[in-house]
Amino acid sequence: MKDFSCSDINTGWRPVTREDGLNTPIGEPLLPDDLGDKDQGQYGMLMVDTHIREILRMLGEIQREINSMKQLMIDMKNPGTAPKKKKKLKPHKNRLARKLTI
Amino acid sequence: MSESVNSVYDWQQIEIFARQILGKKAFRDICIFWQDKPDQQPNQGTKQPMRLYIINNGACPGTSPSSGSAVKCVKLCKRAVLPDYPKNTITGTKKSRINHRYCLILLVEYENGEFKVITLPRQLSALGSHYSDSVMAFCEMINPDDKTPIPQRRNTADFCEKLTLATEGNNFSAFDYMMTFPIDTFEPGIDSVDLENPSLQSTILLSDLRYESDVVEPYLAPTGDGSFIWTTAVDFILYENITIKLGVDQDIVVQGLSEL
Numbered sequence: 001m002k003d004f005s006c007s008d009i010n011t012g013w014r015p016v017t018r019e020d021g022l023n024t025p026i027g028e029p030l031l032p033d034d035l036g037d038k039d040q041g042q043y044g045m046l047m048v049d050t051h052i053r054e055i056l057r058m059l060g061e062i063q064r065e066i067n068s069m070k071q072l073m074i075d076m077k078n079p080g081t082a083p084k085k086k087k088k089l090k091p092h093k094n095r096l097a098r099k100l101t102i
Numbered sequence: 103m104s105e106s107v108n109s110v111y112d113w114q115q116i117e118i119f120a121r122q123i124l125g126k127k128a129f130r131d132i133c134i135f136w137q138d139k140p141d142q143q144p145n146q147g148t149k150q151p152m153r154l155y156i157i158n159n160g161a162c163p164g165t166s167p168s169s170g171s172a173v174k175c176v177k178l179c180k181r182a183v184l185p186d187y188p189k190n191t192i193t194g195t196k197k198s199r200i201n202h203r204y205c206l207i208l209l210v211e212y213e214n215g216e217f218k219v220i221t222l223p224r225q226l227s228a229l230g231s232h233y234s235d236s237v238m239a240f241c242e243m244i245n246p247d248d249k250t251p252i253p254q255r256r257n258t259a260d261f262c263e264k265l266t267l268a269t270e271g272n273n274f275s276a277f278d279y280m281m282t283f284p285i286d287t288f289e290p291g292i293d294s295v296d297l298e299n300p301s302l303q304s305t306i307l308l309s310d311l312r313y314e315s316d317v318v319e320p321y322l323a324p325t326g327d328g329s330f331i332w333t334t335a336v337d338f339i340l341y342e343n344i345t346i347k348l349g350v351d352q353d354i355v356v357q358g359l360s361e362l
Contacts, residue, residue: 009183009308013121013349016302017191019199 110357118354121303124296125288127198128345134202134279135313135340136265137243138254149256151314151337155229155240155323156220159212163331169320171214173334176315179219180207181340183308184268184276190304190346192297196285200306200346203268203276208338223267223274232326240323240333243267244274260284281344292348299350307345314339 136149154176161170181204188202206222220238227237228244243252244267251267251274262282267274285292296302318335325331 006181006311008310009188011188011304011306013303013305014189016304016348017189019191019193 113357113359116356116358116360118356120352120354121349122352123347123349124302125285125290125292126345126347127283127288128343129281130343131341132281132344133339133341134204134265135206135277135338136254137241138256149339151316151339152241152243153318154222154226154336154338155321155333156210156336157238157240157323158320158332158334159214159216159218161332163325163329165329167322167329167331169332171212171216172320172332173317173336174211174213175317176211176336176338177209178206178313178315178340179209181205181311182207188306188308188344190306190348192285192302193282196294196297197282198285198288198346198348199280199282200344202279202281202308202344204279205276206340223277226274230324230326246326260287288348296350301350303349303351305347305349307343309343309345311340311342313341 133149135152137152139148139150156173156176158170158172161167184203184205187204188200191199191201193199205224208220208222210218210220212218218238222239225236225238226244227234227240228246228249229240229242230246231240231244231249243254243265244250245252249272251269253264253266255265256263260283262280264278264280266278266280268276268278285297314337316337318337321333321335322330323333
């Protein structure tokens with residue numbers, strides 16, 4: 001093995017390029033890894049599916065936040081009102097609920 | 103208490119700008135110039151030195167060509183890295199990919215005492231393809247039929263490497279090495295929230311470049327149209343260390359005294 005005397009190469013800090021289908025640089029392949037032709041279609045679907053799932057999850061979280069904020073506003077307007085008691089289930093519904101939980 | 107020691111009541115709020123290293127990965131002795139061992143399963147290739155067939159000094163193509171003067175030794179003069187390379191990409195499958203493009207400038211010494219400088223891959227051609235005056239060497243990673251590169255690959259469970267040739271018009275402009283590995287191999291592990299940070303940056307350090315070159319044997323290379331040219335087979339391989347860091351800019355507020 002021969003050592004080669006040359007200075008180290010340091011790129012310095014640069015913004016990371018992201019390859020997520022939305023921000024693919026020109027001239028760069030869209031697909032990140034060495035996928036075969038057969039895998040490319042599946043990969044596209046997987047990407048879309050993952051994005052949609054993530055967006056839905058975030059929307060769900062936002063909705064829950066809005067609901068809790070709404071409840072907080074109502075409680076602040078009416079400080080005396082206690083949370084409503086849960087309506088007691090009728091006996092047959094109660095039995096059904098117990099069966100489902102088993 | 104002496105006057106030189108400041109009380110904590112003199113401290114002030116100081117804002118500091120810093121780059122926080124989120125994760126680091128160092129790859130040692132990475133072979134960046136190789137050819138796959140034949141008779142291996144596709145994508146499971148074992149690395150072996152790239153065999154270069156360097157045209158002998160004074161050799162000309164023909165049906166019964168003169169041998170010319172064989173290669174005595176090959177030394178690496180320079181490894182030129184293309185502008186903007188190496189670069190890092192975060193892929194959609196939570197992997198990091200390093201792309202590295204470079205040219206090799208070799209000093210070739212012949213048995214007759216002559217020297218020549220050859221630039222690869224610019225002066226490289228396919229074994230068995232038509233010979234032109236600009237060609238100085240042949241290799242097996244170019245398809246002789248359509249002059250397209252034959253990528254050399256090495257894949258393990260979560261680590262992929264590929265070596266191919268970058269083209270510029272009809273010429274090969276650089277060797278294109280690519281390494282892909284999972285983000286979770288960074289140390290310490292990087293949180294997925296940090297990966298989405300728009301100010302995420304990376305730096306790549308290439309160090310300790312080493313090479314091996316062995317003159318193997320004389321070889322009568324086909325040059326198409328039934329003619330041949332005398333070459334010397336030389337095995338050449340390159341290693342280096344590759345270190346990558348990912349980081350973000352941070353504004354940090356501390357309590358203390360500035361020396362200014």
